[in-house]
Amino acid sequence: MSERVAVRKTYKLFIGGKFPRSESGRSYLVQDSNVSLASRKDARDAVVAARAAVKGWAGATAYNRGQILYRVAEMLEGRREQFVALGVPADEVDAAIDRWVWYAGWSDKLPQVYGGANPVAGPYFNLSAPEPTGVVAVVAPEAPALLGLVSVIAPAIVTGNTVVVAASPAAPLAAVTLAEVLATSDLPGGVVNILTGKLTETVPTLASHMDVNAIDLTGVTDAELATELEVKAAENLKRVLRPAPADHDWSADPGVTRMTVLLETKTVWHPKGV
């Protein structure tokens, strides 16, 4: 009997809960693996999937979203060895798992901290409630591959946004492997979409897309590209997060800024009836 040949994995995109190849059929060699080279049409498809997922995800209860994020941490814990085998340091995997749990806990607390009753001079209850902004495009940082990725995805989705993530072109394996974790975590399809390939192909499309509501430029290292993206994003007044400084410490306490910048405040005036 002949010797068994191991199944070789070809990494694919993650769009709408599915793992399609790039529409363009292209791939590129990185980290000793074939990874899909996403085109602008893949970016368009990802936005469509993300938009379709907004209603269900934003409409889910905060408790439910928290549970699902916690479930992601559980699944990541179960695949710990897989990430270590990809070259992610073990303590970084632990930190990434803890970060999911940390953000999961914020799901029902953030509205309490950032919303509430406002004192007004009139017979009204006046309430402010934070709401998700919608579809967020995210450029993930190159390093740390896993912790950095989790630190940009989790704060965006915990409040009910859906994301299209452009993974780091040089180190995409952590991202595509995380997609496998997300796909098995009860996270509804389309809430997180992951594109691999050149940033210059996908991100300008996302930045100028009129159906994207915010863009997080954390992983953009080229200052010129960052400026170009900000200009494109201005067309429909996207919320913009500027690139992270090169010396950003990802293991430090992340604070709540990443969550709060992707929220919009809804204020309601309700007659008291007196």
Place this chain on the structure above:
Amino acid sequence: MTATATSARSDLSELGRSETALRTFLHGLPGVDQVGAEQRAAQLGTRSIKTTAKAEAIDLAIRMVDLTTLEGADTPGKVRALAAKALRPDPADPSCPHVGAVCVYPAMVPYVAEVLAGSGVHLASVATAFPSGQAPLEIKLTDVRAAVEAGADEIDMVINRGAFLAGRYSEVYDEIVATKEACGDAHLKVILETGELATYDNVRRASWLAMLAGGDFIKTSTGKVPVAATLPVTLVMLEAVRDFRAATGRQVGVKPAGGIKNTKDAIKYLVMVNETVGPDWLDPDWFRFGASSLLNDLLMQRTKLTTGVYAGPDYFTLD
């Protein structure tokens, strides 16, 4: 097909006089090859239409849209807004053409007529006990006359499917003739409701019946039953109008309606029109789309082509 029809040319106008002649003719039409029709439609759907051709197709499709609202909840305000949109689908771009027509219930016709007066956008109204067609003839005709009087210049009638399926072809024929007469100068579109006709053979027969009786347009569906316009059904109808023109010299329009939601679908239909009946029908006078959500997608695709960035639904009206 054409040969059969041509030989019958001289007596086509006489067919309506006798139930037997009509039945013999309709059942003498060659059967539709179901697998072939579906395959042909699917094959035509694979054409790739890009750049300038796409831009032209989108503008043509916009001009062909019968912007439709047929809801119990239609109000004068809502149909006025719809009519305003028909005149200038994209307020941000003056080069965007107006749509083909606005299609509403008869009670809403006067409000739309005010807005559309003199604009070149047609005003269509469904009549004859839409969508079921199950009402006495006199009531249907009154319905039609009222709509025409109120200002509709196109009438979308439904055929009596009950009579058609029972084989009472003369009854259906006479109803269409009577409705056409009640229309006066208004164009008559005959809705076959293909989703209820069950077979392509029936679609072909109903198409011929509607054309023989004097319909100016044949239309697939009301949009009120689960199966609406499909590519193969439209293909069968296009073949019917092509053969009918070859046999009689009279050109009849086609209107697929219901279920056409995006630009990709619309372009598939246009490809099929061009390949089946030729450019003579690539005109809003001869081909229309009955749709409501299609227009916004056409506008978004049009904006993508003119601005180079993907558009979002937040920037187009809800209707």
